[in-house]
Amino acid sequence: MEVKIMKNILGANKTLAEENRRYFKDKHITAVNVMASPGAGKTSVILKLIHSLKDEVNIGVIEGDIASSIDAEKIEKLGIAVIQVNTGGGCHLDANMIKASVESLCLKSDTLLFIENVGNLVCPSAFDLGEGIRMVVASVPEGHDKPFKYISMFEAADVIILNKVDLMPYMDFDRESFYKGVRALNDRAPVFEVSCRTGQGMDELVQWVRQACR
Amino acid sequence: MFSRPKLQERKKRQVNGVRGHTKLEVRCGKKVCPLTYQKGTYLGKDDLRKPKGVSPLPWRISMHEYAVTKSIIDTVTKEAEQINANRITVITLAIGDLSTILDESVQMYFDIISEGTLAEGAKLVFKRIPAMFRCRSCGKEFPKPGRGFDCPECGNLGYPTGAGKEFYIESIEVE
Numbered sequence: 001m002e003v004k005i006m007k008n009i010l011g012a013n014k015t016l017a018e019e020n021r022r023y024f025k026d027k028h029i030t031a032v033n034v035m036a037s038p039g040a041g042k043t044s045v046i047l048k049l050i051h052s053l054k055d056e057v058n059i060g061v062i063e064g065d066i067a068s069s070i071d072a073e074k075i076e077k078l079g080i081a082v083i084q085v086n087t088g089g090g091c092h093l094d095a096n097m098i099k100a101s102v103e104s105l106c107l108k109s110d111t112l113l114f115i116e117n118v119g120n121l122v123c124p125s126a127f128d129l130g131e132g133i134r135m136v137v138a139s140v141p142e143g144h145d146k147p148f149k150y151i152s153m154f155e156a157a158d159v160i161i162l163n164k165v166d167l168m169p170y171m172d173f174d175r176e177s178f179y180k181g182v183r184a185l186n187d188r189a190p191v192f193e194v195s196c197r198t199g200q201g202m203d204e205l206v207q208w209v210r211q212a213c214r
Numbered sequence: 215m216f217s218r219p220k221l222q223e224r225k226k227r228q229v230n231g232v233r234g235h236t237k238l239e240v241r242c243g244k245k246v247c248p249l250t251y252q253k254g255t256y257l258g259k260d261d262l263r264k265p266k267g268v269s270p271l272p273w274r275i276s277m278h279e280y281a282v283t284k285s286i287i288d289t290v291t292k293e294a295e296q297i298n299a300n301r302i303t304v305i306t307l308a309i310g311d312l313s314t315i316l317d318e319s320v321q322m323y324f325d326i327i328s329e330g331t332l333a334e335g336a337k338l339v340f341k342r343i344p345a346m347f348r349c350r351s352c353g354k355e356f357p358k359p360g361r362g363f364d365c366p367e368c369g370n371l372g373y374p375t376g377a378g379k380e381f382y383i384e385s386i387e388v389e
């Protein structure tokens with residue numbers, strides 16, 4: 001006998017993500033899911049944003065990593081509430097991990113919560129965490145063709161950061177092609193060109209995040 | 215000399231796992247390593263342990279497909295229980311080409327995790343659905359080209375229509 005199911009395979013994750021989303025909404029928490037390939041600059045961007053915004057708003061951080069607390073220690077040094085989630089080989093964070101982390105972080109209302117996902121341009125795009133903002137960080141040394149290869153990641157982004165623009169003179173990064181790929185997939189997310197090294201473009205990004213917290 | 219345990223032996227050991235835990239084993243080079251996943255908790259570092267003395271390189275398992283497979287089995291066994299089925303013989307999955315799983319890897323985890331459930335021995339059928347794009351200028355629908363997103367008719371940019379993102383369990387066959 002055949003039985004129709006028609007259920008999303010990741011339905012259980014989606015249900016938990018919606019619970020997280022409701023929780024964030026009730027507590028006025030702006031959760032930002034920061035996704036990028038390894039080394040693109042997720043931690044650097046988060047650190048820069050913390051520097052600029054920590055006097056205006058409560059900030060919390062969930063650091064996802066395969067196996068280390070290096071990034072979490074950098075955040076902790078700034079006196080920010082941080083929790084490390086080691087996925088032990090896992091390629092992405094999921095909604096259950098966020099639920100557990102949020103409970104142990106004891107976040108106040110009106111908090112800006114950064115969630116640094118595992119460095120990976122593929123899997124994190126499939127797992128909704130209940131975040132309010134999906135922030136995708138691309139970087140100049142990775143090359144301009146990333147939107148053409150990691151379609152789901154760029155398509156679902158709410159904001160796209162092109163980091164390491166200070167390296168532009170040394171790379172053959174084709175800006176036009178990058179924007180062409182991004183705009184084919186996503187015509188609403190703003191793109192911010194920044195350098196965490198020189199600080200270039202940071203003010204505009206900070207302003208956007210400030211608005212998004214309101 | 216360490217000899218490779220037969221699949222049967224490995225399966226037997228899993229069945230004798232602690233209650234409330236799913237016991238799995240993965241081959242790492244010549245060793246068979248235990249892999250534990252506590253039910254109802256997330257895959258944090260305490261749930262998954264890399265055994266001591268195993269070099270990191272051969273320990274190449276894909277957690278993504280593991281999580282996906284676990285979810286498939288949980289869903290279909292619940293459905294089968296509801297209609298008092300004795301066993302599941304076929305599971306048909308609809309998977310878009312833009313989704314991120316490897317069929318072979320899901321099959322591998324399935325063979326291990328389905329042990330002792332209503333889904334044990336079921337045949338997995340993967341219906342692959344191609345990724346489609348639509349031209350922003352002329353509206354033509356076309357399969358995603360090998361490179362770029364350009365419309366084959368007019369050369370303007372296309373965007374994903376949504377076809378190719380499917381990721382669901384379509385149906386099961388039960389006895």
Ligand SMILES: Nc1nc2c(ncn2[C@@H]2O[C@H](COP(=O)(O)OP(=O)(O)OP(=O)(O)O)[C@@H](O)[C@H]2O)c(=O)[nH]1
Nearest residue numbers: 037038039040041042043044119163164195196197
């Ligand atoms: N030149 C240059 N280097 C940068 C910039 N931003 C970050 N880096 C460097 O890039 C490296 C990786 O940065 P991280 O912020 O650790 O990147 P990440 O994405 O958090 O990396 P993982 O968490 O390991 O995936 C570090 O050595 C940074 O100093 C930039 O704008 N310009």
Ligand SMILES: [Mg+2]
Nearest residue numbers: 042043071116
């Ligand atoms: Mg980092």
Ligand SMILES: [Zn+2]
Nearest residue numbers: 349352365368
């Ligand atoms: Zn066209």
